[in-house]
Ligand SMILES: *[C@@H]1O[C@H](CO)[C@@H](O)[C@H](O)[C@H]1NC(C)=O
């Protein structure tokens with residue numbers, strides 16, 4: 066009896082000091098993992114003032130004409146990519162040849178990996194929300210500033226990481242190239258398992274730079290512990306499409322490191338804490354167009370009123 070008590074105490078002590086982080090969906094009362102509201106206890110940056118994701122209030126964004134388009138390199142190259150279940154999500158590793166510059170970022174960045182955030186059983190699972198709306202899934206492409214070669218090196222630079230984010234909208238038609246990604250997820254169901262996708266092109270899943278002029282920009286953090294505050298975030302206004310069949314498939318294959326189904330893998334939105342969200346100039350011309358049309362509308366109303 067005493068021995069069991071001792072063992073239990075020892076186990077609970079051990080689990081407290083080495084508690085692993087988890088998403089809310091994984092957490093239950095008899096669990097010892099740290100859910101998002103307790104990440105900061107072990108990872109202090111998670112309680113910082115520049116955290117991600119955020120809710121973007123479109124009426125409060127600052128239009129900024131000094132946010133030019135990006136230049137992408139390697140997006141149309143045919144590559145072999147390794148997909149690995151990392152226990153909290155699945156990472157698709159990208160080669161050094163995939164790079165970007167432009168977008169008002171200070172330098173050249175090389176891609177490290179991409180991954181998705183999703184919900185489950187019809188629940189949306191994007192990390193960023195727009196005017197409070199959560200989208201079905203969100204794609205993140207992680208880039209590290211040159212010459213840094215790891216997150217650890219880049220984390221001391223406020224723009225050490227460039228994260229590109231795409232929101233998906235549910236459509237009736239399938240996304241033509243997402244089934245390759247879904248099939249790969251089916252092969253990495255458990256923590257630590259991996260597979261290779263052959264002959265993949267990043268341009269198969271995301272549009273070319275010429276269609277990506279409109280984007281939101283703000284300074285923030287990684288959305289998983291340690292929540293490093295070193296990220297220049299770019300959230301494109303253009304959404305990608307995913308059918309309901311693909312949506313069901315993408316969120317139903319992997320398992321967390323705890324063995325539960327890997328669903329609802331997103332961090333709750335964080336306070337803005339005085340930060341400003343900018344909208345690039347291409348979006349500005351849209352806003353100008355709306356103002357212009359509204360002006361025309363007013364003149365018409367006025368004329369109609371005068372005639373009567
Ligand atoms: C991808 O893998 C195939 C076969 O494993 C190999 O022949 C090909 O050269 C690889 N492609 C690249 C770009 O590494």
Ligand SMILES: *[C@@H]1O[C@H](CO)[C@@H](O)[C@H](O)[C@H]1NC(C)=O
Pocket residue numbers: 151152256257258322323
């Ligand atoms: C998950 O897999 C990684 C290796 O890929 C391993 O280091 C880690 O201990 C695993 N976690 C659990 C809880 O099994």
Ligand SMILES: [Zn+2]
Pocket residue numbers: 180181182205288
């Ligand atoms: Zn992410």
